[in-house]
Amino acid sequence: MLQNLPDLSSQTGTPDEDGKAPHPLSLFEFWPGSIFYTPIVLYWIALGLRYGDFSVPSAANPSIETGGLCGESKSGILDLAGPVANRWIAPYVTQMLRKGLREEDAKAITVALSKKGIAFPVVVKPDIGCNGTGVKLVQRPSDLLPVLRQFPSGVRILAQALATGPVEAGLFYIREPGATSGRITSITYKESPVLEGDGVATIRELIMRDTRTSLLSDIYLPRLEGRLDDVPACGEPVQLVFTGNHCKGSIFRNGCKDATPALTRRLDEIIGDITEFHFGRIDVKAASIDALRRGEDFEIIELNGVGSEATHIWDSRTTLWEAYRAQFFHYREAFRIGAMNRARGRKTCGAYTMLRYWRKQRRLLALYPLND
Structure with a gap:
């Protein structure tokens, strides 16, 4: 469980003003991508027409394939780190x-x-x-x-x-080309749901009687195949998923209020030592939320470019309007930063290359095993 966050494993939530607990999922949290992302695709097309190039965001991080939009190498991004940044990377x-x-x-x-x-x-x-x-x-x-x-x-x-820090977070960071400091535009705390055994119920039964996990059983059950009929002892924790991704069943919470000046200065120091990284999300594990606020005691596990999201939108308390507003803001910034770099002589990858990398990534994803 994340330190200083509410226990999310039962997802009963904090009662609303009328005394009722909020729904464990937001209205749009698990909409099909073809529905949720349609307005975003249309917005991308509109921005592409405005800037005269649908691949302008690929220039936002010119040292990364497609700017990190799709098909990029994870290690290739980490390899861009200098000695200062390397001290913070797992x-x-x-x-x-x-x-x-x-x-x-x-x-x-x-x-x-x-x-x-x-x-x-x-x-x-x-x-x-x-x-x-x-x-x-x-x-x-x-x-x-x-x-x-x-x-x-x-x-x-x-x-x-x-990385053993108990707090996992995604920090979205934007810095204009040539600037010495940037800004944190999103913080998301990620929690892998953990159920507690009672010595009687099977893992399948624990999942199906929980108010949130029962709604996402199609995500959790395949990952625990072979253990579903096990009966955990009373008080025994059962972690349902290891990977800190929303679409894989992790629970996300909005932590934007923790974007402190100290944390921003630390990211300025780290990202300033990564070649031409201007826009993206830094995924970290931290010793505590307080340590993260101070810009201390955390490890970077991944750097993600323009294809990454400000994942605080997947907090179940986020409204649909708030989610789209955040998405539109970040894609607008991706085009703006990309255009600034294009004016500096950096090349965009072109729409065809962007499509080719997307198709390559999609083909590979279909070949990978189920995540833990």
Whole structure:
């Protein structure tokens, strides 16, 4: 559970003024993407027509493929970090998976981890990915080979030290080209739902009787296949998902009020040491919310470019209007920052390349295993 946040595992919520608990899901929280994102696509098209190029946001982060819109390399972004930024990034290694050589690949990763002083458990994830697809927690060296066998050949894998901070957060940061400081436009706290055993009910029954998880059983049940008939002991915690992604079942809370000057200065220092990174979300694990507010005691686990969202919109208390207002603001800023870089001579990737990378990412996502 996240420190200093309400216990979300039961999702009963705080009563409204009329004394009724709010609905555990917002109106639009799990709408099909084809419905929720249609106005956003239309807005993108309108901005593309205005700027004369639908791929202008790709110039917002010119050192990243497509600016981080889609199909970009996770390790490629982290590799842009200089010595100052590297001190804040959870260490990692990568390995291209070769056909018929999984045992050798597992050995190569284990050796590389050892050379970097990274101990198990580690997080294994595809280098090109989206929304936590394929992210696996590997507890010990003997578990690595079975996990690698779930991935297709020709895919680069990133193995990263497990960041142990109990608070996971997404920090959206924007800085204009040439500026020495930026601003935090969104903070989201992420919590993996945890149910508590009673010594009687099975895991399936615990999921189906909870007010929130019962509405999302299609997300949780497949991930716990093989354990659904287990009966957790009284008080035993049952974590339903490891990956901190909303569409994979994690619970998101709006933390925008915690965008302190101290945290902003820290991100100025870190992002200022990452080549041409102007727009995106920094995913971190922190020791506590207070530490995060002070800009201390956190590790960066991922850097995401223009394709990332200000994920506080997925707080169940967010209204549809507030969500669209945040989305429109951030995409408008992506075009504006991209146009500023284009004026400085940075190239956009072009609509065709943008589409090609999107199709590549979509093809790869279909090949990855179910995330933990």
